[in-house]
Amino acid sequence: MNSEIECIKFGREGDKIIEEISDDKFNPVDFCKLFEKSGVKRIEYISKGRYFELSMGNIPVLDPNSGFIENMRFNEKLDSQEGKNFGWKVTLTNPNVRLNAQSIVSCSTKKCIENKRYPIKFIKNSNIIGVDAIHRGHLLAYAFFDCIPYVSVQFTKEKKGTRNKYNIYAQFKRANCNKKNDHGQLYFEDKVSNYLKKSVNAKIYYEVEAIFRNEDDVVPIGNRIKAISLDKTDDFEDFHVFIPNFQEFGFKDRIAKESDYKFSYREGFVKK
Secondary structure, eight states: OOSSSEEOOOHHHHHHHHHHTOSSOOOHHHHHHTTGGGTOOEEEEETTBTEEEEOOOSOOOOOTTSOOEEETTOOTTTTSGGGOOOEEEEEEEOHHHHHTOOOOOOHHHHHHHHOOOOOOOOOSOSOTTSSOOEEEEESSOGGGGGGOTTSOHHHHTTTSGGGSGGGEEEEEHHHHSEETTEEOHHHHHHHHHHHHHHOTTOEEEEEEEEEOSSTTOSSOSEEEEEEEESSOOSSOOOEEEEEEOOSSTTHHHHHHHHSSEEEETTTEEEEO
8 A cells, every 4th residue: 555654454354344434445555644644653453442553653841740721633623613623632630639639720721621523413323224323422531521620520520521512423333332343432431431430640641532534524434543642551451543433324414315415525415
């Protein structure tokens, strides 16, 4: 493959997933190029889990003793299409330590947590073809808002997870949840959450980014997640992965055939 990123041969299933998460022709080389800005040099498809493993890429230089949260591609026009939010960078700590923190939330941090962007088009009934397959997915997990240091509990109370309409995108159940050989976002979030609860000294740098085929698309083709231990213990294995946002092969066609909606990553769910 003629790409600056080493794309390990994905195999038949990996190639089919890449086709499934696009509205039009999408080859592995173009897929790999989406991760160049993150400094990724190698991508490998993990069939036992159906996700893509990424090299660590750009390593953050942070003071592990400080609180840290920001939007990816944040700017002052976040309410406009040009200011669309793509994700979060955050330091996470043991939730009990975070809840005891006394601090004042800065204006810039408020803007980050509010995470405003133009609204997604979303259908009210997720069971459009008789199965629970379409979720109000999230970028930063609900539980992680209790792990952000130096941010008041009162301020984040109504800003958590799926309650915050600015922190969600339409996400298929397979990408949101977890099964034994089909790892969605929950599988990796649990790794982080379980580690943070083990020690009061636990600190993790965490990134989650919605990856769009085109930046003006409504629904991401998946989420990129990176987690790095800042307290330098051997109990946590750093990871960097991409979770493709699809349910099953041919599911988009089922939506069009068996419901009053059609689905595309560009427009989301649109009534026919």
